Amino acid sequence: MKKLFAIIKREYLQRVRTKFFVIMTVLGPLMLVVFTVVPGLLLGVKTSDTRIAVVDQTEGTKLSGPVRNSLLKRESDDENDNEPNLADAANSNTKGRMEKAGKSLNGSFKVEQVNPGQRSLEEIKHELNARIGRGDLDGYLVIPPDILSNSDSKTFYYGRNVGDVITRGQIEDRLNSAVRRERLIQQGVKDEEVDALSKPVDVATYPINEKGEEGAEDSGAGFAMVFIIAFLIYITVLLYGQVVLGAIVEEKETRIAEILFSSVRPFQIMFGKLIGVSLMALTQLLIWGAAFAAIALYVVPTMAARGFEDINLPHLPPFFFVYFFLFFALGYFIYATIYVLVGSMVTNTQEGGQMAMPVVFMLMAGLYMAFPVIRAPNSSFAFWVSLVPFFSPITMMVRIISQTPPFWQIATALVIGFVTVVLLLWLAARIYRIGMLMYGKRATIPEVVRWVKQS
Amino acid sequence: MNTRPTVSIDHISKTFGEFTAVSDLSLAVYPGRVFGLLGPNGAGKTTTIRMIVNITAPDSGRIEMFGQQITPELQDRIGYLPEERGLYKKMKVGDQLKFFAALKNVEAKVADKRVDSWLTRLKLSEWKSKKATELSKGMQQKVQFISAIIHEPELLILDEPFSGLDPVNVEVLKEIILELKADGKTIIFSTHQMEVAEKICDDICLIDRSRKVLEGSIREVKRAFSRNAVALRLVGGDSILEDRALVTKVLRHSDGVEVLLAENVSPQELLKELIAHGAMIERFEMIEPSLHDIFIEKVTENV
Numbered sequence: 187m188k189k190l191f192a193i194i195k196r197e198y199l200q201r202v203r204t205k206f207f208v209i210m211t212v213l214g215p216l217m218l219v220v221f222t223v224v225p226g227l228l229l230g231v232k233t234s235d236t237r238i239a240v241v242d243q244t245e246g247t248k249l250s251g252p253v254r255n256s257l258l259k260r261e262s263d264d265e266n267d268n269e270p271n272l273a274d275a276a277n278s279n280t281k282g283r284m285e286k287a288g289k290s291l292n293g294s295f296k297v298e299q300v301n302p303g304q305r306s307l308e309e310i311k312h313e314l315n316a317r318i319g320r321g322d323l324d325g326y327l328v329i330p331p332d333i334l335s336n337s338d339s340k341t342f343y344y345g346r347n348v349g350d351v352i353t354r355g356q357i358e359d360r361l362n363s364a365v366r367r368e369r370l371i372q373q374g375v376k377d378e379e380v381d382a383l384s385k386p387v388d389v390a391t392y393p394i395n396e397k398g399e400e401g402a403e404d405s406g407a408g409f410a411m412v413f414i415i416a417f418l419i420y421i422t423v424l425l426y427g428q429v430v431l432g433a434i435v436e437e438k439e440t441r442i443a444e445i446l447f448s449s450v451r452p453f454q455i456m457f458g459k460l461i462g463v464s465l466m467a468l469t470q471l472l473i474w475g476a477a478f479a480a481i482a483l484y485v486v487p488t489m490a491a492r493g494f495e496d497i498n499l500p501h502l503p504p505f506f507f508v509y510f511f512l513f514f515a516l517g518y519f520i521y522a523t524i525y526v527l528v529g530s531m532v533t534n535t536q537e538g539g540q541m542a543m544p545v546v547f548m549l550m551a552g553l554y555m556a557f558p559v560i561r562a563p564n565s566s567f568a569f570w571v572s573l574v575p576f577f578s579p580i581t582m583m584v585r586i587i588s589q590t591p592p593f594w595q596i597a598t599a600l601v602i603g604f605v606t607v608v609l610l611l612w613l614a615a616r617i618y619r620i621g622m623l624m625y626g627k628r629a630t631i632p633e634v635v636r637w638v639k640q641s
Numbered sequence: 642m643n644t645r646p647t648v649s650i651d652h653i654s655k656t657f658g659e660f661t662a663v664s665d666l667s668l669a670v671y672p673g674r675v676f677g678l679l680g681p682n683g684a685g686k687t688t689t690i691r692m693i694v695n696i697t698a699p700d701s702g703r704i705e706m707f708g709q710q711i712t713p714e715l716q717d718r719i720g721y722l723p724e725e726r727g728l729y730k731k732m733k734v735g736d737q738l739k740f741f742a743a744l745k746n747v748e749a750k751v752a753d754k755r756v757d758s759w760l761t762r763l764k765l766s767e768w769k770s771k772k773a774t775e776l777s778k779g780m781q782q783k784v785q786f787i788s789a790i791i792h793e794p795e796l797l798i799l800d801e802p803f804s805g806l807d808p809v810n811v812e813v814l815k816e817i818i819l820e821l822k823a824d825g826k827t828i829i830f831s832t833h834q835m836e837v838a839e840k841i842c843d844d845i846c847l848i849d850r851s852r853k854v855l856e857g858s859i860r861e862v863k864r865a866f867s868r869n870a871v872a873l874r875l876v877g878g879d880s881i882l883e884d885r886a887l888v889t890k891v892l893r894h895s896d897g898v899e900v901l902l903a904e905n906v907s908p909q910e911l912l913k914e915l916i917a918h919g920a921m922i923e924r925f926e927m928i929e930p931s932l933h934d935i936f937i938e939k940v941t942e943n944v
Contacts, residue, residue: 192743200732441727445788448694448721449744451713623696636658 190454197433197462202469211470215477236353237296239326241310247301249329249368254297256364257357294356300326311344318346327361334369395590409560412587416556416580419514423521423549426467430522431538433459434529434618443622452619457611460526464518509586509596516603517579521549523610530618531629552577556584563589573599575606613638645708647672647796647827648693653702655688662688663699664851670829670844672795675822677842678831679932681940685851686831687724690798693829694721706796717745720794724801724831726785728773734784735760735769738791745792752791759787763813782806786814790821797821798829803837815841835933845932847939854939859932866930866938869902871911878920887911897924 201207238257242250302310307328317323325345332339343357367380375383393401434456437443446455524545525538532538555577559568563585572582572591578599585591620637621629629637646669655663663685670676680686691697692704695711704711707718729737735756742752760766763783768776776784782805790797799818803811818841822828832838838845845862847855855862874897882888882900887910890901902911908927915922930938 188746189744192740196732196736196740200729204731436729440730441725442729444691444696444723444725445721445741445785446744447696448719448723449716449741623691 189450190458193455193458194462197459198465201463201466211473214474235294235296237324239298239300239314239323241300241326241328243302243329243331244333250299252364252368253361254299256360257295257297333365334372412556412560412584415510415583416553419517419579420549420553422518427521427525430460430463430525431529431542432535433463434526435532435535435538438622439534453615456526456615456618460522512600513579513583519607520575520603523607523614527610527614530614530621531634533628537628548576552580555581559584560588573602575603578603644671646670647707649705651703653692653699653704655692655699661851666853668846668856670827672827673822673825674843675828675830675841677838677845678829679838679845680848681833684848687800690800690831694719694798718795720789720797722786722789722799722802728781728784730774731772733770733772738788741788742791747792755791779806779810796827800831835936839932849940863929866935868930870928871900871908872926872928873898873900874924876921878915878918881914881918
C-alpha cells in the first residue's frame with residue numbers, strides 16, 4: 187500500500203507541477219469564454235447603421251410608412267432576434283449600459299423613402315445602384331404593386347453586402363410583420379386588434395412522471411442540459427485519455443519499467459498511475475468548476491436583470507446530481523482503462539494516438555446516440571443502448587434527464603459499467619506486465635492474446 | 642563454502658512460445674562473493690535475472706533466496722540495475738532517487754541522507770535539483786547505479802553496469818562494488834565483456850543458448866583450461882617455431898608470437914632449444930587462458 191501511495195503521489199505531483207497543467211488550467215476557462223461568448227459578441231458588433239432605401243410601388247405608396255416604422259422598431263420588441271442580446275449580456279453589467287446598448291441597436295437602420303414619381307423602375311434602380319456603388323447607400327427594397335393582394339408576389343432586395351445574413355434576416359422579418367399587418371387591416375381588422383391577433387401562442391410545458399405526478403414547468407433547459415453533460419463527458423475523456431495513455435507509456439519510453447517491476451507489482455504501478463492522473467484531472471476539473479461557478483454567479487444575475495428569468499438552471503432533483511457523478515466517473519474510468527490497455531501495447535505516445543482512434547469514434551458514437559435517445563427515451567433502442575457500457579454514461583444520463591427510467595435499469599447500467607471497468611483493468615494488467623518489458627516494436631494482436639493467456 | 646547460498650536456483654526453465662530462453666539451469670550464489678553471469682547476447686542472462694528478481698516466474702524449477710521461496714516482500718532486499726534502464730526525464734535527480742527509495746520501503750528521512758551522501762560521493766551533488774534530461778549519459782548511469790543501491794540491498798544484481806561509462810567512472814563504480822562485497826553483500830554481475838568479468842568476479846557461470854556450459858571459481862576455471870602455451874617476443878629462432886614436434890600452433894601478434902607446445906614438451910625444453918639456436922629472447926612468458934579465450938572456445942565448440 188505504501189508503494190502504491192508513493193506511485194500515486196509521484197504521478198500526481200509530477201503532473202500538477204508541469205507548465206502544461208498550469209497553462210491548461212488557466213486557459214481552459216478562458217477558452218470556454220472565448221468559444222462561447224466571442225462569436226456572439228462578434229456577430230452583435232455592427233460598425234455603423236445600415237442605410238436602406240425603400241422603393242414602394244403600391245398604390246399611393248401606402249406601405250412606405252409601416253415598413254419604415256417596422257424597420258426602425260426597437261430591437262427588444264423583436265421576438266425573433268436574440269443575437270445582439272447575447273453579446274450585450276456578456277459585456278454589460280448595469281442596467282444603464284444595457285439601455286445604451288438597446289438604443290444603439292434602435293438606430294441600426296436608416297430608412298429613406300424613394301418616391302417613384304414619374305420615373306420608371308429601371309431609372310430608379312439605375313440611380314440607386316450607382317449610389318450603392320459609390321457607398322452612399324447599403325441596400326434597397328423594391329416592394330411590388332400587388333403585394334397586399336397577391337400572396338405570391340415577390341419583393342426584391344438589392345445590396346452591396348448580401349452575405350450579412352443577420353441584417354437580411356432582420357429586414358425580412360420586419361418587412362413581413364409590416365406587410366402582414368397591412369394585409370390584415372385591408373381585410374377589415376381594426377388597427378389596435380392586429381397586435382393581439384398576431385401574437386404567437388405561448389405553450390407552457392409540464393412533465394408528468396411515472397407516478398402520474400405533475401412536475402414544475404419545463405423551460406427546455408433540461409434539453410440543453412443533456413447536451414452539456416454529454417459534451418462534458420466527451421471532452422473530459424478526450425482531454426485526459428491522452429494523458430493516461432502518455433503516463434502508461436512513460437515507463438516504457440524511458441525504460442524505467444524494469445527497475446520498477448523489481449520493486450513493485452506491475453498492477454500497483456499501472457493502477458497507481460491511473461489514479462494519479464485521475465486525481466490530476468479531478469483537480470483541474472474542480473478548478474474549472476469553481477471558475478465556471480464564479481462566472482455563472484456573475485452572469486446569471488445580469489441576465490436576469492435584463493429580463494432573462496428563463497436562464498435559471500432547470501429544476502433538477504438532487505438524485506440527478508448523484509447519478510451525474512456516478513455516470514461521469516463511470517464514463518471516465520471506462521475510457522481511461524481503454525487508454526491504459528492501448529498504452530500497454532504500444533511503444534510510444536504517437537503510436538498510441540493512432541491506436542486510440544477507434545476509441546474516439548466509439549465515444550463520438552455515444553454522443554450521437556444522445557439525439558435519437560432524447561427523442562424516444564423509452565424506445566427499445568434507447569433501452570439497449572443505455573446498457574452498453576461504452577455508451578451508457580452518455581445515453582443513460584440522457585434518459586435520466588429526459589424521462590427517468592425505472593431504478594433497476596439505471597442500476598443495471600451502473601453494474602455493467604463497473605464490471606466492464608474491472609474486466610478492462612484485469613486485461614490491461616496482464617498485457618502491461620509483459621508489454622512494458624518489450625522494447626522496440628508494437629505488439630501484434632496474437633502476441634497480446636498470448637500474453638493475456640500467460641499466467 | 643559451507644555457508645548458505647544467497648540465491649540458489651534449482652533446475653529452472655523458461656520458454657516464450659516456441660523460444661526456449663532458459664533450460665534446466667541450476668546455480669548457487671554465495672554471500673560476500675561477486676558472481677559473474679556470463680554469456681553472449683541472447684544466451685538467457687536477462688531472463689534468468691528477471692526470474693531472480695521476481696519480475697517473471699520460471700515455467701518449472703525453483704528459486705530460493707535468503708533460504709526462502711521468492712516472494713514480492715523479498716524484493717526489498719534486492720537491488721537491481723537492469724540493462725535497459727532509464728530515468729524520468731522531467732523529474733529532478735534528488736526526487737527520483739527518493740522515489741526509488743520509497744518503492745523499496747526506505748523511510749523518507751533515511752532516504753534523504755543517503756541520497757545526499759551518494760550524490761556527494763559520485764560528484765553529482767550540484768545536479769540534485771536538475772532534471773534528468775540535463776544530465777550527460779554518464780551522469781545518468783551513475784544516478785541509476787545509486788537507485789539500485791540506495792536501500793542497501795543484501796543482494797545486488799547488475800546487468801552490464803559499465804556500458805557507456807568512461808574509464809574513470811568505471812573505476813569509481815568498481816571500487817564501490819568491491820566495498821559492498823567486503824561488507825558481505827552478494828553481487829550478481831552479468832556481462833558479455835570478459836575482461837571486466839575477469840577483474841571483478843570470484844565465481845562465474847557461463848551460459849550459451851539457454852544452457853549452462855561452464856561454472857566454478859575463476860581460479861578453477863582457468864586451471865581447467867590452462868594450456869601448454871607461451872608468449873614470446875624474439876629475434877631469430879624461426880626454425881624452432883616451425884618444428885612441429887615442439888610447437889603445434891603459432892599465432893603471430895603485432896607484439897610477438899603466441900605458441901602452443903606439443904603435449905609432451907615443457908616450456909623449459911623450448912627455451913633451451915631457442916637459446917641453443919642463438920635466438921635473442923626479449924620476452925618469454927607462460928600464459929594462462931583469458932576468460933575471453935575460454936568464452937570463445939566454449940561458445941564456438943557448441944555450434
